[in-house]
Amino acid sequence: MAPPRPSPAVNPPLPTFRLLVLAGAIFASVSSEFLPTGLLPEIADGVGVRESRVGLLVSVFAATVALTSIPVTLATQRFDRKRLLVVTLSVFAVTNVLAAVAPTYEALLASRVVGGLAHGLFWSVAGPYATFLVPGTQLARAIAITSGGGSLAFILGVPFTAALGHAFGWRAAFGVMALLVVVFVVLVVVALPSVEHRPRASAGTPTTPLHRDRSLVGVGIVAVSAVVLCTGHNAFSTYIAPWTIDVGGVTPDGLSLVLLALGIAGLVGAVLAGALGDRRPRLVLAAGGGGGAVLLVALATSVGTLPLVLAVLVVYSVAFGVIPPMIHTRNMQAASVPARSLAGSVVTTAFNIGIGAGALLGGVVLDGPGVEAIPWVAAAVLGAGTLFVVATDRTRLRHRPLELGVRVRS
Numbered sequence: 001m002a003p004p005r006p007s008p009a010v011n012p013p014l015p016t017f018r019l020l021v022l023a024g025a026i027f028a029s030v031s032s033e034f035l036p037t038g039l040l041p042e043i044a045d046g047v048g049v050r051e052s053r054v055g056l057l058v059s060v061f062a063a064t065v066a067l068t069s070i071p072v073t074l075a076t077q078r079f080d081r082k083r084l085l086v087v088t089l090s091v092f093a094v095t096n097v098l099a100a101v102a103p104t105y106e107a108l109l110a111s112r113v114v115g116g117l118a119h120g121l122f123w124s125v126a127g128p129y130a131t132f133l134v135p136g137t138q139l140a141r142a143i144a145i146t147s148g149g150g151s152l153a154f155i156l157g158v159p160f161t162a163a164l165g166h167a168f169g170w171r172a173a174f175g176v177m178a179l180l181v182v183v184f185v186v187l188v189v190v191a192l193p194s195v196e197h198r199p200r201a202s203a204g205t206p207t208t209p210l211h212r213d214r215s216l217v218g219v220g221i222v223a224v225s226a227v228v229l230c231t232g233h234n235a236f237s238t239y240i241a242p243w244t245i246d247v248g249g250v251t252p253d254g255l256s257l258v259l260l261a262l263g264i265a266g267l268v269g270a271v272l273a274g275a276l277g278d279r280r281p282r283l284v285l286a287a288g289g290g291g292g293a294v295l296l297v298a299l300a301t302s303v304g305t306l307p308l309v310l311a312v313l314v315v316y317s318v319a320f321g322v323i324p325p326m327i328h329t330r331n332m333q334a335a336s337v338p339a340r341s342l343a344g345s346v347v348t349t350a351f352n353i354g355i356g357a358g359a360l361l362g363g364v365v366l367d368g369p370g371v372e373a374i375p376w377v378a379a380a381v382l383g384a385g386t387l388f389v390v391a392t393d394r395t396r397l398r399h400r401p402l403e404l405g406v407r408v409r410s
Helices: 016-038 040-047 051-075 081-101 105-132 136-168 170-191 215-237 240-246 252-276 281-301 306-321 323-334 337-367 371-391 393-398
Strands: 207-209 407-409
Touching: 016 040, 016 051, 016 081, 016 105, 016 136, 016 170, 040 051, 040 105, 040 170, 051 105, 051 337, 081 105, 081 170, 105 136, 105 323, 105 337, 136 170, 136 252, 136 323, 215 240, 215 281, 215 323, 215 337, 215 371, 215 393, 240 252, 240 371, 252 281, 252 306, 252 323, 281 306, 281 323, 281 371, 306 323, 323 337, 337 371, 371 393
Parallel strands: 207 407
Antiparallel strands: none
């Protein structure tokens, strides 16, 4: 009698609750980052400055992340990932408390700088953490779940804190956010396992310094992709309010509902990335970027027909919604295991550069050709980013992580 054939390997169940805890931590982090945007007048009145200076609280936060993420990540490579997650979340809680009681604008600004320091390190830990909880065949789904916390922050977190601040004062909004962060600190301690982010080398296996890890070439390619794609998107999204009102024909009273619909559409895009990204990662990313560029052109040419404008805006938000989780997935696939934390900080920096560059580019267009030209410029940049993704894919694949058993020393 022939021996029985071994059963085919099957994926283990997705650790959904642990991934949702990570998503919740990201939700709290992103909500903290953008909390001031919904309460600019209240904060300005409270600390006696102009609204433009309150807007700098977000800019300074992002600049701090961009400048410090990589060096802080390199300095903490040897520390346990779970402990760093707990520490960075705890810092978020403390900085929100400090913001709530800040007597002056300068004290409030200082709390944001400290929060930005923690935020860059948080993403270098939280981003790769999901990769240690699932096999490679579940990577896109896992990252789609965790990055969904960032999407929910814009859909629920920022509007919730804004409503809270309008009702009870901006200091109460910071205080409640601090309590929410503490809840996720507890959940991280209870629900998440410790992970081995620096695998031990077996006897006789070669080691390579981190700066010579060939997978960092692929990480760099992904980072450039993130900068260009995010620059294109943010050139439009930063000024979406004036465009939808002055050009698209949306009434000011209806803007909040439109933005809510676009946030939900972006979350749908993240779900699609999770559903399709493990099987067709390159196709999904190229479709999101290329489709987004085409839809921006369609948006610019559909002015005058409000239902069509709204429909194109929603579909565009779905298209771009697949890009952030797919960038993170592509990044983790490019990086060797010991380089994942550095890779996470590099792409976090890239996203922040793209956010700032997009806002700057859109502002230049706004002051020059005018708001009507913004979708055209954004489409050109987004299209260029998609072409870069396609053109560099072979190079990225040639620098995939080293074979199992060869350790990279950090």
